[in-house]
Amino acid sequence: MNDFDPATLRALAFDVFGTVVDWRGTILKEGAIWSAHSGVAVDWAGLADAWRAGYPVAMQRAMKGEIAWGNIDALHRGILDEIRPRFGLGDLPEAEVAHLNRVWHHLDPWPDSAAGLARLKTRYTISTLSNGNVALLVDMAKHGALPWDCVLSAELFRAYKPDPAVYQGAARLLDVAPHELMMVAAHPSDLLAAQRAGLRTAYVARPLEWGAGGYREPFGDARFDVLADDFLDLAARLGA
Amino acid sequence: MNDFDPATLRALAFDVFGTVVDWRGTILKEGAIWSAHSGVAVDWAGLADAWRAGYPVAMQRAMKGEIAWGNIDALHRGILDEIRPRFGLGDLPEAEVAHLNRVWHHLDPWPDSAAGLARLKTRYTISTLSNGNVALLVDMAKHGALPWDCVLSAELFRAYKPDPAVYQGAARLLDVAPHELMMVAAHPSDLLAAQRAGLRTAYVARPLEWGAGGYREPFGDARFDVLADDFLDLAARLGA
Numbered sequence: 001m002n003d004f005d006p007a008t009l010r011a012l013a014f015d016v017f018g019t020v021v022d023w024r025g026t027i028l029k030e031g032a033i034w035s036a037h038s039g040v041a042v043d044w045a046g047l048a049d050a051w052r053a054g055y056p057v058a059m060q061r062a063m064k065g066e067i068a069w070g071n072i073d074a075l076h077r078g079i080l081d082e083i084r085p086r087f088g089l090g091d092l093p094e095a096e097v098a099h100l101n102r103v104w105h106h107l108d109p110w111p112d113s114a115a116g117l118a119r120l121k122t123r124y125t126i127s128t129l130s131n132g133n134v135a136l137l138v139d140m141a142k143h144g145a146l147p148w149d150c151v152l153s154a155e156l157f158r159a160y161k162p163d164p165a166v167y168q169g170a171a172r173l174l175d176v177a178p179h180e181l182m183m184v185a186a187h188p189s190d191l192l193a194a195q196r197a198g199l200r201t202a203y204v205a206r207p208l209e210w211g212a213g214g215y216r217e218p219f220g221d222a223r224f225d226v227l228a229d230d231f232l233d234l235a236a237r238l239g240a
Numbered sequence: 241m242n243d244f245d246p247a248t249l250r251a252l253a254f255d256v257f258g259t260v261v262d263w264r265g266t267i268l269k270e271g272a273i274w275s276a277h278s279g280v281a282v283d284w285a286g287l288a289d290a291w292r293a294g295y296p297v298a299m300q301r302a303m304k305g306e307i308a309w310g311n312i313d314a315l316h317r318g319i320l321d322e323i324r325p326r327f328g329l330g331d332l333p334e335a336e337v338a339h340l341n342r343v344w345h346h347l348d349p350w351p352d353s354a355a356g357l358a359r360l361k362t363r364y365t366i367s368t369l370s371n372g373n374v375a376l377l378v379d380m381a382k383h384g385a386l387p388w389d390c391v392l393s394a395e396l397f398r399a400y401k402p403d404p405a406v407y408q409g410a411a412r413l414l415d416v417a418p419h420e421l422m423m424v425a426a427h428p429s430d431l432l433a434a435q436r437a438g439l440r441t442a443y444v445a446r447p448l449e450w451g452a453g454g455y456r457e458p459f460g461d462a463r464f465d466v467l468a469d470d471f472l473d474l475a476a477r478l479g480a
Contacts, residue, residue, distance in 0.1 A: 125378055135415030138365055138390050150378050151390045155413070173395070175375030 004225040006238045009200060010176045012120060013129035013152065013167075015185035017052075018209045020117075020128075021107035021140060024048045025208070030103055040088070045211060047087045054079035059131060059160050072133050077101045105136050109144035110206065116231020118147050123240035125149045129170050129183065131160045150174070162193030171199070184234065188222050195224075202226040202234055244465040246478045249440060250416045252360060253369035253392065253407075255425035257292075258449045260357075260368075261347035261380060264288045265448070270343055280328070285451060287327045294319035299371060299400050312373050317341045345376050349384035350446065356471020358387050363480035365389045369410050369423065371400045390414070402433030411439070424474065428462050435464070442466040442474055 017023050024045070031044030058075045061067050067075055080101055084090055092100070120126050127150040128137050134153045141148055150173075154160045157169040171178045178198030185191050186206035195201050201224040207216065228234035257263050264285070271284030298315045301307050307315055320341055324330060332340075360366050367390040368377050374393045381388055390413075394400045397409040411418045418438030425431050426446035435441050441464040447456065468474035 121382075125382070133415070134390065134413045138414065142361075142365070142389060149382060149391070150374065156396055173374045174378065175373070 004200060008180065009124060009182055009238065010180040011125040011127065011174045012182050012184055012202075012238075013127050013170050013174075013194075013199070014117075015161075015183070015187060015190050016128050016130035016132055016137060016140065017055075017107070018206055019184065019186040019204060020113050020146065021109050021144065022208070023052060023104070023107050024211060026107045027051070027103055029108070030100075034100075042087055042089065047083065047089075049210065049214075050083045050086070051076070051079055054083065063160060072104070072131070072136055073101060076104055104132070105139040106143040107140055109146060110230065112230040112232050114145050114147070116235050119235035120231070120238065120240045121147055121149060123238070125174060125176075127152045127170065127174065129161070129166065130154065161190055164193065164197040167194045167197035167199050182225065182238075187217050188219050188224075189217060191224055192222055195222075200225045202228060202238075204228045204230060204234055244440060248420065249364060249422055249478065250420040251365040251367065251414045252422050252424055252442075252478075253367050253410050253414075253434075253439070254357075255401075255423070255427060255430050256368050256370035256372055256377060256380065257295075257347070258446055259424065259426040259444060260353050260386065261349050261384065262448070263292060263344070263347050264451060266347045267291070267343055269348070270340075274340075282327055282329065287323065287329075289450065289454075290323045290326070291316070291319055294323065303400060312344070312371070312376055313341060316344055344372070345379040346383040347380055349386060350470065352470040352472050354385050354387070356475050359475035360471070360478065360480045361387055361389060363478070365414060365416075367392045367410065367414065369401070369406065370394065401430055404433065404437040407434045407437035407439050422465065427457050428459050428464075429457060431464055432462055435462075440465045442468060442478075444468045444470060444474055 014020055027048040028044050031042060035041055058067060058079055062075060067078065084092065117126055126148060128148055129152050130137055131154045133155045134151055137151045137153055141151065152170050152173060154166045157165050159165040167183065168178060171181045174181060179200060182200035182202055183191055183194030184202045184204060186204050186209060188203065191201040191203055203224045226234065226237050228237055254260055267288040268284050271282060275282055298307060298319055302315060307318065324332065357366055366388060368388055369392050370377055371394045373395045374391055377391045377393055381391065392410050392413060394406045397405050399405040407423065408418060411421045414421065419440060422440035422442055423431055423434030424442045424444060426444050426449060428443065431441040431443055443464045466474065466477050468477055
């Protein structure tokens with residue numbers, strides 16, 4: 001692929017939503033339980049996709065100062081309130097809306113995530129690097145038994161990925177040079193921004209992120225240092 | 241002691257040097273190995289104590305801008321260079337001085353630290369809250385298998401304990417109210433500052449921090465929410 005040598009690497013920074021955890025599958029699972037209890041059928045797949053699709057838009061609004069900065073719960077809630085009437089949940093009681101919105105704090109990891117991270121941790125420092133805030137990432141790690149060495153968030157840099165300040169800030173806090181840090185993500189756009197900031201990059205395929213046959217962000221002519229099928233494959237490729 | 245109820249608590253923030261790890265014992269151990277190899281006798285206990293005693297002074301200089309902010313390695317190195325001629329190490333080669341200075345990255349935990357933290361983690365979010373920087377705290381956690389949920393450092397708030405910004409900043413990042421966060425430390429001064437910032441407090445006795453019969457910071461008439469003999473005792477007292 002290129003001249004990348006894992007021996008030059010000291011730390012890995014992971015995108016979280018979609019790369020480490022299965023947001024869509026978790027929303028579908030919890031939605032199905034709710035529908036079974038309430039007897040109300042909902043197009044949970046459609047809701048999940050619309051909810052997630054609203055995220056980049058809401059982040060841009062936050063960056064422009066139209067939404068309070070760094071409050072990802074409020075950001076998720078704003079999107080949910082906008083879309084839920086379309087899915088027959090316009091009259092959902094406040095307590096249930098608040099409960100549904102908390103789903104982002106306890107998303108289930110992909111089946112290989114915890115085991116792959118544990119292997120990678122034996123050789124590298126492993127950290128989150130998500131636009132999700134620290135408290136949410138901590139909740140998610142506890143829920144999924146994700147063995148992070150460190151929980152870093154865009155929140156700490158008062159910016160959002162793909163702003164280079166986030167990638168460079170992570171290298172600074174971990175006290176490594178940018179080229180000693182590898183961004184791991186299922187999203188080429190995240191990796192391209194990390195690459196421009198001087199980081200190494202690993203693309204991990206998550207073909208089910210948007211469901212079977214669902215959306216996959218195109219690669220274009222991007223070149224990453226490592227391409228992996230999952231975190232266990234990534235560990236093998238990085239000698240961990 | 242007072243009306244403190246562990247059920248109101250959501251997270252614990254730990255001082256690290258002296259509270260979680262045994263800086264003095266580690267320096268003595270590594271020093272003894274160095275002396276055995278080199279045949280050079282050194283008063284390692286005296287050096288360790290002088291080194292650590294220089295820390296608060298150096299931090300004050302850093303806060304005044306006389307030393308670059310947040311660089312704890314440089315701060316430790318400055319103190320070491322000042323004191324080492326007194327201990328017969330004035331002519332130590334640069335590589336050996338640099339190696340010695342790194343000891344602060346891999347201090348050994350007290351015997352109960354890892355097991356106590358693992359128990360506390362089952363019920364609470366557990367985080368560091370140290371003046372040591374993130375990278376150093378991550379190295380130390382990997383060395384001692386300390387199962388932090390989160391590595392928080394004064395570095396993230398561009399202040400040093402006992403500045404209230406550090407304690408309040410930790411509560412903010414963990415998304416808990418100050419009274420839902422408990423500072424755990426072997427140092428009354430740290431706990432008093434946390435208390436003034438609205439946090440709950442747990443004093444953990446570390447009678448060997450400065451060696452048998454060594455210095456112990458006085459309590460005065462301070463009142464803390466919990467007094468514990470070690471982290472296992474703390475876990476029992478907090479119902480974990």
